Amino acid sequence: MPGYAVVRELGAGGGGRVVLALHEASGSHVAVKYLSDALRAEPGFLERFRQEARLLVELEDPHVVQLYEYVETGHGAAIVMELVNGATLRALLNEHGPTGPEAALAVLKGSLLGLSAAHESGVVHRDYKPENVLVQGDGTSKLADFGVAVRAEGPTSPAGTPPYMAPEQWIGLAPSPASDVYAATVVFFECLTGHRPYRADDGAALRHQHQTAAIPLDEVPEPVRGLVERGLAKDPALRPASAAVLVADLDEVATAAYGADWEERGRRKLAALAAALAAAFPLNRQEPAEFSTSLARTVLRPFRRTRVRLVAGAALLVLAGGGVSAYALGAAGSGGSASHAAAPPTSPAVSPAVSPAVSPAVSPATPSATATPQQSPPDSPSAPASPARSEAAAPPSPPPAHSPSPSPSHPKPSPATKVLAAQVGGLSLPAGARTSPAVGHGTVTVTTSGTAKVTLTVRFTVNGAVRATETLTLKGATRYTQAVSHDLGARPCSGTWGITASTDPGSGAHAGTAAVPACPTAVTGLDVTALTVTGAKTAAATVRVTADGPGLVRLIGEFSAPNGTTGRQDVGLSGKTSYTRTLSFAFPQRVCGQKVAFTASTDPAAPGGAVTRSVAVDCPAAVTSVTVKRLARTGTAATATVAVVTANAKQVRLTLTWLLAGKAAGTRTVTLSGKTSYTVTQTFTYPRLPCGTAWGVRAATVPAAPGGASTLTKKTAACGTTALDTNPRLFHDFSTLRLRRH
Template identity: 50%
Template sequence: MDTRTAWSVPGYTEVRELGSGGSGRVALAVHDATGTAVAVKYLSDRLREDPAFVGEFRAEARLLGGLESPYVVRLYEYVEAPGGAAIVMELVDGVSLRALLRQSGQADAEAALVVLKGSLLGLAAAHRAGVVHRDYKPENVLVAADGSSKLVDFGIAANRGSTPGVAGTPAYMAPEQWQGRPASPAADVYAATATFFECLTGRKPYDGVNFAELAVQHVEAPVPETEAPEPVRPLIRRGLAKAPEQRPENAEAFVAELEDVALAAYGPQWEERGQRKLAALAALLPLLFPSAGGTAAGTTASATTALGAGSGWAPGRSGWLAAGIALVMGAVLVLTTDAIGAAPGGASALSAFATTSAAPPGPTSPGPSVTASSTAGASPSASSSPSPSPSASASASPSASPSTSPSASWSQAPTGQATPSASPTPSWSPTPTPAPTPKVTSVDVTLKTAVYRGDATVTVSSQGTGPVTVVVEWFLGGAQGSYAVPDGSESFTVRAGTTVTTTRSHAFSRDRGCYGGVRVTTKPAAGNKSASASQYLLRCVEVPR
């Protein structure tokens, strides 16, 4: 049956199809009651006939419903009825990290650290819930227009300590994943580090041409840390350690190490600079943003990699054993791919991820779109355009525990006809509501000056949700409280709903006044509009004019 003419989720008006593949399709839709733009991921009719695929699809929705993090795509609703099954998610107006790397080749160290930190915070939320993602890779990290990042696609996630089988994307799989050992957060740390390495160098840590070579390399090849910039090599060395106990135990621990390394190497402003650099890279791909309203894209990808010339390394006995295991696993994966109807010469899979802005688009706003990536069910991972990395997913169904958000509820769907699945047909329907507009209650600043230098401590108090833009303007003057000569400005974003304090540093120009000043404003405007401070610059000598 053509899924484009099949069942759609009640209560939503579909705007257009955004992607399709062997496992289903993704559509942009609008929630009729609130006008909120959403992404709807439909499981294909063929896979709905297999209870294992339906079970995994349902488990993915339950897992998303239990994760409360701004760094993970949010679940709005899961609906399963005789006519179909669908996951309704928030819409992220961003591009995949894979698309950025395809455009730029590699990223600056500060930008790579920022994208790693954001997606690691998403992993940390899953790890706290006892869930292992198992498929962290550039396709599953989204970068928004402001340079923030978000983790998506929990299609093959599993409970910590469970043994659901070999699954993941080979280029990023930890040694223990190749060996079918229990799922652990340390494996996600390994995959995140492999992605970080690719951001820094423009290539994957290991480049075997098939499953066997990749397995051997991940299990016993040396960690290629020397190819990364020297300041961040400790992160590469720790994150790609062969033994899981030699890595940070989870994503939260890895974030702490990352922040220590970044601060020591690049100073207190590394994150703001890195986010601006990411935003600049994303701005080079305007047509790939969901809000650009492009046409629907297929999700068939070629499962091949290329082997670099002459590494000078050969596997030992344990490596050859791993190679044998990988060859067997590869045959299983090929059979699995064929069984689910992958396109000839490639692997078909589908996943949707999307982001909403602080307020839903108005009636005249261009409807945001969605970026399609991997997985629905036990299919090999694939991105919306050809990817050089093969993907393996031999597990049938992760056993993520049912966990719902407070607004979620279960109800029985209508049963006017026999369901294709042998399982019951529940409908899980939390109602999406537009995100509140952020409100800034106050902004404050204090200024400490040194020799032609100032450190401004900015405090922003806000309510609601969504981004708040903070603008810091620097001035020079001939008297205290004088803001006569502009001396530069900067801006950064914070998340509403908290009180945030941060210190911004500035080197003032010489011979333009002995009093340094700073003025801070926010968008939206704060209740007290702005805050400012002015202080004498030490050792400053006013030059007569």
């Protein structure tokens, strides 16, 4: 594309490809998005590309990727955009998985502010997803790719990325800001959990889930479940009406759950996550040494002082033989910009790459400066150029036909030394305990065009934050390999650390990053907070362990009783810095009247070593068995002998219930204590014992024996028979009855 030098490709997809390019007039880096040839040939895609340009022009917001220029030729179409030196949220999720709630809230808020600007302009994005959220090195985020955006409530057809499409988008209903809110909440869910709320192998199943499946709220932290529930409501009327409403809701929930400084911590976490991908940032890869990241940010800033717009009626520029048309972007209300964009093609100074939107050398205050190129060379080769003209606006003047010979007394100055390349490598951070020094080492290689002095500034970072800075002077050579090292302060135990090198003269910032070695975890506290024995057999101990990191800690618990019985449990602890665990052991026999001991120890050992606690087991009274051994009768007097065996010498009660015809005829209760085996004999006199009637005794204890009560019964002789054990009184009555009959 005229006026831009392609550096390298940044990415490609179904809609086209994006390249890193250099705006030749200003030396600034930009991103250029080209529409693919295949899609350009399809009906509607070229119009969509133009639409993205128009929409981006209307959205001037720090949270939206800024558009500089839209160019269309017979060979293709392209959008020139702000280059965001960062990584996509998708790359962060692929590299690190879940971001944690504060970082998820921070990235959601940043891109929601971009959506809010779109919604205020009446624009619905329709394709909010992690690939379209760009996270910069400082943890801030921007919203990109309005390729399928439309006017709110305007005519539309289903569009977007299926895993993030709201239920109404699946059936082609008019999109609304609530549709973007739904997609943003899906991305928020993915940041919290590492996966989307709905996943399916085919489109029909995915559509069904988005339209009918329950929201998996139990997978997200409790404080943000309300946000997720409202954002993923099936009915758009039940969602926050716009991104601005969701931002206000988010701020309130986040502050209540995580404190007033949640956003700062969230951005720091995002910066740390992005730091691991810093080597892949567009400007951190190999690039021309004479251009720097800071230049890109400085040069392009003047074009965002006023709102940019697509210039109607002066959008088409035609170059002789080139067939190039371009949308020129000028300051709103600036007639100078518009007239410059529409300058006649006969002037060699006119180029679509030199529109006021992309050439800082052209000031809207002097639109005529580029209208007439300089017709004659300056009087002398050393004469300065007029400030009203620019390299971009007019071609450089030709040198004089006869240059004067240099004078021996005025030697030609040697060219200034430039930094051609700089590279950071050899990063090393030895592992160590949290309290040990953390000294980072690395090498910086600098290649220059001359031997003059070059100032090298080296910054040591931990999780995106600068911990130390060194400034070195290099001279006398054209290639330097400098070993650098510095104490990083408090030892980090997770995340990334790195070295960033910059030079003067500048060559941009060059960074190297490496993973921080994990610190070995140390146990800081160990305590047995409770020890109990249930049923004189099952012991349970509650143990609290604290550590200085989330690494693995082994907890060993040992139970013992004086009878020689022991039990051991070994538990692995990780992922936190504080743990409470309950260990248990069942003794094979009751340990009544004994002391049960429990010893807790850890590996690595706690500062005070192992901790032991014991408890005396005071068993309650218990009956092992109760048995009616003998039952006899003399006349109406019955005698029973009962054996009782107990688990200990504690008091128990024995109750004998005398039975007649299955019913209680009388009871006797005896208290037993002081021994573990008893034999009890009791006598009971029945008022009368009819012939042929069952009688007996039931023995029961409190507490009850495992087998319950013991019962033994007998039966008196049948009526009309003679038995030796018949009650004399009843026998007398029976004999009398027989005599009377005779």
